[in-house]
Amino acid sequence: MLLGMDLSLWPRVRKLFVDWGYRGLKGLASSLGLELEVVARPYAGVRGVWVREGEEAPELPRERGFKPLPKRWVVERTFAWLGRNRRLAKGYEANPRVSEAWVYLGMLRLLVKRLARAA
Incomplete structure (x- = not known):
């Protein structure tokens, strides 16, 4: 999808927020001049936290209920x-x-x- 997009139509787009499953697009995003930010799940009980590629996910206390991801x-x-x-x-x-x-x-x-x- 990224390869078919004409990024000149959106000159203000600089960053992509993607799910953990799209972390392999880092090379493609950097070749297009975009920064990639990936959601990581430190363990199964947590819905997720935002960390940059290559950083470790912080340990979070387990909480019950719905918590929307940033x-x-x-x-x-x-x-x-x-x-x-x-x-x-x-x-x-x-x-x-x-x-x-x-x-x-x-x-x-x-x-x-x-x-x-x-x-």
């Missing part, structure tokens, strides 16, 4: 906002460009609603 909640929240749009609640489209257009329209709708509320 940075990941931003993505989950955005997916929830997009899911409020009927066309984005399911994957109906066969062409990825059409799906991308609907994502842009969904975010545009959200931003216009916020601007109208602020005015």
Whole structure:
């Protein structure tokens, strides 16, 4: 996915936040001029902590209940906002460009609603 992206369209993107399963993309990200930050799980009882590649994960006390991971909640929240749009609640489209257009329209709708509320 990174190889097919035209990063000149997003000149402000400098860092990628990825799950532990994507830690092998460090070389590809650095060749594109991006920094990669990976979520690590120090042991099975913890949902995760953010550490830089090569650093050791800190020991954390075990806690019960739901604890959102830093940075990941931003993505989950955005997916929830997009899911409020009927066309984005399911994957109906066969062409990825059409799906991308609907994502842009969904975010545009959200931003216009916020601007109208602020005015």
